[in-house]
Amino acid sequence: MSETEFVLVTTTIDNEGAARELARSAVTARLAACGQVGSPISSIYWWDHAVRDMTEWTVSLKTTRTRYAALAEHIRAVHSYEVPEIVATPIVAGDPAYLAWIRDETNTI
Numbered sequence: 001m002s003e004t005e006f007v008l009v010t011t012t013i014d015n016e017g018a019a020r021e022l023a024r025s026a027v028t029a030r031l032a033a034c035g036q037v038g039s040p041i042s043s044i045y046w047w048d049h050a051v052r053d054m055t056e057w058t059v060s061l062k063t064t065r066t067r068y069a070a071l072a073e074h075i076r077a078v079h080s081y082e083v084p085e086i087v088a089t090p091i092v093a094g095d096p097a098y099l100a101w102i103r104d105e106t107n108t109i
Contacts, residue, residue: 004091004092005064006094006102006103007062007063007065007089007091008091009062009068009072009087009089010060010085010088011079012041012056012057013056013079013080013084014081016040018057019058019059022035022079023035023059026071026074026075030106030108031061031106032061032071032106033102033106034105035062036061037059038057038058038060041056042054042055042056043055043056062091065090
């Protein structure tokens with residue numbers, strides 16, 4: 001992972017309620033400053049020796065690089081998928097006040 005201080009972590013899940021609960025639990029645990037649930041998407045992927053076609057909801061979580069490992073573990077613990085998507089994209093620039101807010105809201109010290 002890049003050495004940037006902030007990351008956007010993305011996952012998908014099979015229903016809106018689960019997506020909202022995942023976002024809420026990550027923010028409540030202070031693992032992410034913000035969680036956004038996106039509209040349903042169509043995912044087509046290879047799994048268990050077959051092509052699958054499924055409706056999913058995206059969950060985008062803003063956090064710091066130092067909180068990424070704990071957030072990824074949280075996603076794995078609460079997610080219903082055997083192998084959930086957990087992708088971290090470095091945030092290379094952003095409004096300084098917004099980035100400071102992410103830092104402040106995920107700082108548990």
